[in-house]
Every structure is written in C-alpha cells, then in structure tokens.
Amino acid sequence: MVIKETGILRTASGDGEFVEMIKEAGGENITRCYQCGTCVGSCPGGMSTPYRTRKVIQKALMGRKEEVLESREIWYCTTCFTCYERCPRGVDPTEVIIAIRNVAVKEGIVPENFKKSARNLLATPQVTSCP
Secondary structure, three states: OEEEEOOEEEEOOOOOOHHHHHHHOOOOOHHHOOOOOHHHHHOOHHHOOOOOHHHHHHHHHOOOHHHHHOOHHHHOOOOOOHHHHHOOOOOOHHHHHHHHHHHHHHOOOOOHHHHHHHHHHHHOOOOOOOO
C-alpha cells in the first residue's frame, strides 16, 4: 500500500514521523524535493564516495528512519553547500543532511571517528584573542 501525501510517496510501513523529526531539526524544506538529481550531479563528495544526496532524501521521505540513520552515507557530506546553491526547488539539501545527522545524534547513532573528532575538538584549548 502506498500513501500519497503532499506530492510525496511514502510506503505504509515507513515511519511517518521521521520527516517531521527532520523538519524540526532544521530540514524544513525536505518535502520540496522532487528527486531531480541536481544535488547528486553537483556533489564533489559524490564523485569519490558512495554518497548520493538524492537517495538519502528519498529514503527519508519514504520514512525509512532506521536505514537512513544507520547509513554511513549521511556522514559523507562535506557541507560544501554546492547542492544548496544549485537546487531548483530550494530544498537546501545540506541543511537536510545536517538535520538528519542531528536526529541520528539524538538517537545515539554516531560513527566512532566522529565521536573522536568531537572529543578532540572539545579538548583543544580555545584561542580567545590574536597575538
């Protein structure tokens, strides 16, 4: 069974609340995406990794919460904002990916290498003024 909602197809087995979680975390334009692929075609990270912005957003829109949050792909985005500049619908794909990461962090799903980087950043003394 497929449910049509605001022009987006979602499977009945998907988590309908996942899109709302993403919106609340800062990805409010996710439902504007109509899967044109401009984000993927302009993504410099996608040229050297299996990262495909469009597929991540598509799975999120289908409510496949666990699959998206447990995917390493959401951490491949370098936040260069190239997709943001080129998206014809103003989806702000980078902001959507950051929102998905925020949901993942709230759910306790963070790759160990990112945890180590965060620990190192927090342990580094902050420079308060220039010499």
